[in-house]
Amino acid sequence: MTASVPALCISGLRKSFGASEIIRGIDLDIAKGERHAIIGPNGAGKSTLFHLISARLAATSGTIALKGEPVTGLKPFEINRKGLSRSFQITNIFHSLSVFENLRSAVLWSLGYKYSFWHRLSVLRDAKERAEHVMCDIGLQNRRDTAAGILSYAEQRALEIGITIAGGADVILLDEPTAGMSHSETDEAVALIRRVTENKTLVMVEHDMGVVFGLADRISVLVYGQVIATDTPQAIRANPLVQEAYLGTTPVSGNAS
Amino acid sequence: MTAPSSLPRQVLIWAAIFVIACVLPSLFRSGFLVSVLSQIAIMAVFALSYNMLLGQTGLLSFGHAVYYGLGAFATIHLLNGLGKSATPLLVALLPLGGGAAGLVAGLILGRMTTKKAGTTFAMISLGIAELMFATTPIFPSVFGGDGGFAGNRMAGKGSFLGLTWGPQIEIYWLVLFWAFVSAGLMFALTQTPLGRVANAVRDNPERAEFIGYDTRQVRYRMLVLSGLFAGIAGGLSALNYEIVTVDMLNAHTSGSVLLMTYTGGIGHFFGPVLGAAMITLMQTLVGGLTHAWLLYFGLFFLFMVAFAPGGMASVLSRQSALVKAGLWRCLLPHYALAAAPAALACLGAVGLIEMAYALLAGHDAASFMGTSIRLHTLLPWLGAASVLIGGIAGLKWVIGGMSDAWHQALSQLQGGKP
Numbered sequence: 001m002t003a004s005v006p007a008l009c010i011s012g013l014r015k016s017f018g019a020s021e022i023i024r025g026i027d028l029d030i031a032k033g034e035r036h037a038i039i040g041p042n043g044a045g046k047s048t049l050f051h052l053i054s055a056r057l058a059a060t061s062g063t064i065a066l067k068g069e070p071v072t073g074l075k076p077f078e079i080n081r082k083g084l085s086r087s088f089q090i091t092n093i094f095h096s097l098s099v100f101e102n103l104r105s106a107v108l109w110s111l112g113y114k115y116s117f118w119h120r121l122s123v124l125r126d127a128k129e130r131a132e133h134v135m136c137d138i139g140l141q142n143r144r145d146t147a148a149g150i151l152s153y154a155e156q157r158a159l160e161i162g163i164t165i166a167g168g169a170d171v172i173l174l175d176e177p178t179a180g181m182s183h184s185e186t187d188e189a190v191a192l193i194r195r196v197t198e199n200k201t202l203v204m205v206e207h208d209m210g211v212v213f214g215l216a217d218r219i220s221v222l223v224y225g226q227v228i229a230t231d232t233p234q235a236i237r238a239n240p241l242v243q244e245a246y247l248g249t250t251p252v253s254g255n256a257s
Numbered sequence: 258m259t260a261p262s263s264l265p266r267q268v269l270i271w272a273a274i275f276v277i278a279c280v281l282p283s284l285f286r287s288g289f290l291v292s293v294l295s296q297i298a299i300m301a302v303f304a305l306s307y308n309m310l311l312g313q314t315g316l317l318s319f320g321h322a323v324y325y326g327l328g329a330f331a332t333i334h335l336l337n338g339l340g341k342s343a344t345p346l347l348v349a350l351l352p353l354g355g356g357a358a359g360l361v362a363g364l365i366l367g368r369m370t371t372k373k374a375g376t377t378f379a380m381i382s383l384g385i386a387e388l389m390f391a392t393t394p395i396f397p398s399v400f401g402g403d404g405g406f407a408g409n410r411m412a413g414k415g416s417f418l419g420l421t422w423g424p425q426i427e428i429y430w431l432v433l434f435w436a437f438v439s440a441g442l443m444f445a446l447t448q449t450p451l452g453r454v455a456n457a458v459r460d461n462p463e464r465a466e467f468i469g470y471d472t473r474q475v476r477y478r479m480l481v482l483s484g485l486f487a488g489i490a491g492g493l494s495a496l497n498y499e500i501v502t503v504d505m506l507n508a509h510t511s512g513s514v515l516l517m518t519y520t521g522g523i524g525h526f527f528g529p530v531l532g533a534a535m536i537t538l539m540q541t542l543v544g545g546l547t548h549a550w551l552l553y554f555g556l557f558f559l560f561m562v563a564f565a566p567g568g569m570a571s572v573l574s575r576q577s578a579l580v581k582a583g584l585w586r587c588l589l590p591h592y593a594l595a596a597a598p599a600a601l602a603c604l605g606a607v608g609l610i611e612m613a614y615a616l617l618a619g620h621d622a623a624s625f626m627g628t629s630i631r632l633h634t635l636l637p638w639l640g641a642a643s644v645l646i647g648g649i650a651g652l653k654w655v656i657g658g659m660s661d662a663w664h665q666a667l668s669q670l671q672g673g674k675p
């Protein structure tokens with residue numbers, strides 16, 4: 001797509017839990033600025049792949065490079081500081097903090113405040129403005145002071161995305177951002193994702209084919225721990241291997257031109 | 258801790274505490290009261306420092322007395338080291354030496370304790386505290402053996418602003434000064450990036466790592482700062498009592514600060530202050546009245562854990578929210594109705610406990626309101642037991658209506674502000 005170094009370069013990635021190998025040799029390059037969707041049946045290893053990229057889990061073998069820099073063996077916070085941020089399939093927020101505090105916490109490191117105990121939060125205009133900006137982006141400005149734990153499910157999902165993007169990372173991983181949402185909520189979430197990942201690299205696990213084909217530049221199909229195809233949406237639709245392994249069970253409306 | 262209390266309310270609480278702390282001693286002019294107040298202020302600092310771990314970072318420590326005790330020993334050694342050259346101004350600054358000792362201890366011990374949170378932290382903090390306590394006899398020159406170390410805060414000459422730290426009231430003002438400085442700084446800490454991220458780490462350490470924070474570093478920094486303030490509290494205690502013993506860093510001291518903080522309320526900044534005041538008062542007042550005070554104390558703690566896990570601060574803030582919303586009027590009759598059987602139940606329980614204690618102590622009779630009660634007869638036992646049972650039955654009778662009214666009021670309170 002571009003000649004520059006890929007945002008993510010995964011090669012020979014494997015992960016076993018005990019005797020069972022869940023990720024069985026994945027090679028995948030994701031270009032800068034690309035919106036990449038990963039689809040595949042339940043239990044294929046999509047979330048596990050995200051856990052490996054974001055260092056929540058350590059790979060059994062293989063390497064991962066982020067913007068050309070090897071990140072294998074780093075801790076999650078180190079990878080985050082290098083500009084990769086991820087969301088979780090199961091909502092993972094700071095439940096007793098307010099919506100605003102959730103987002104402000106998420107911007108502090110990237111603004112350089114680190115572990116400071118000599119700044120007063122209330123006078124940090126940049127942190128406040130950025131948190132409020134994200135809060136408007138995800139449409140939770142009316143819930144500013146509500147504890148995250150008592151938000152509705154859809155609101156929590158929105159906050160999950162907000163925390164992920166607030167730090168300004170340029171590589172964003174979203175794990176099933178629209179799971180469990182109604183149609184209208186999904187449409188809103190898609191618009192939101194499109195807006196907040198402008199000029200960023202997005203990798204997204206998603207089951208909703210409408211979302212996938214509407215948003216992705218390229219799609220990878222992950223089946224049983226292996227990527228069986230990576231291509232444009234049109235080509236993926238037409239790929240007999242994919243139809244057999246995956247799409248066959250989930251009919252896709254519309255035809256490839 | 259959900260919505261930050263509005264600033265005016267915080268200011269109001271600070272002002273109220275300040276006024277109470279200043280007015281009480283001159284109102285009563287009792288030496289005993291002043292020394293109780295000094296103790297409360299010291300314990301408040303200690304408990305606030307403990308809550309930096311428990312309430313703010315989610316770390317349950319069973320060994321916080323280490324920092325308190327080391328601060329106290331450092332201070333008493335500094336005091337004795339100064340000897341006759343100790344001017345009142347220098348003495349007034351000594352708690353900072355205690356703080357430094359707590360800080361250094363935190364820097365060293367924190368490396369081991371803060372690797373993990375949860376049970377691991379709790380167990381390692383306990384282990385290190387026990388280890389420290391067990392090694393104290395090996396260093397009699399540091400810890401002074403069983404008798405500890407005594408000091409004299411008036412060893413030097415002169416005065417500072419007319420103060421010599423001789424009279425208890427003067428040391429009270431000194432303690433109060435440092436208590437407010439420490440509490441102010443600890444409050445300020447809650448309003449900083451580190452303070453807020455500590456809350457995030459408490460809520461969800463995993464996610465904190467994915468917003469760029471090394472949770473271990475967050476825990477470590479909070480522990481070191483907490484050690485600093487615990488050390489200051491220890492230093493204040495050294496000046497206040499002019500004696501420091503190894504008891505100050507044993508598990509019992511670690512346990513009391515946990516109880517104070519917890520019963521006061523870990524979710525509110527001032528909860529630990531409330532707990533420190535309440536439990537110090539119980540220790541000194543109830544402790545003076547009855548030998549069974551530890552038992553009452555245990556019962557009180559159980560009661561709080563079972564019925565008010567948010568501590569006294571959350572009970573108070575709930576009630577004040579209800580008062581503000583005008584809903585208290587619906588609840589008041591229920592409270593009044595419950596008060597009588599509750600008092601009866603307490604009376605019966607206290608009667609039984611006191612008689613049992615008297616009997617165990619080898620007495621044949623106990624005096625109650627001027628009359629003598631013979632303990633080897635059945636009647637007083639039956640009487641106390643029936644008062645207790647009657648009280649409990651009465652409570653059961655009214656509790657249903659009260660809890661209905663309570664839930665109704667709460668749902669109105671939440672519905673009232675969408």
Ligand SMILES: Nc1ncnc2c1ncn2[C@@H]1O[C@H](COP(=O)(O)OP(=O)(O)OP(=O)(O)O)[C@@H](O)[C@H]1O
Binds near residue numbers: 017042048049
């Ligand atoms: N920690 C673990 N230990 C053992 N097995 C695991 C572990 N985590 C995941 N697995 C297994 O790995 C497989 C892949 O799980 P993963 O969550 O990555 O699937 P997925 O593609 O995200 O599925 P879904 O669409 O349901 O989210 C599953 O069979 C799961 O049971």
Ligand SMILES: [Mg+2]
Binds near residue numbers: 047048089175
């Ligand atoms: Mg998954």
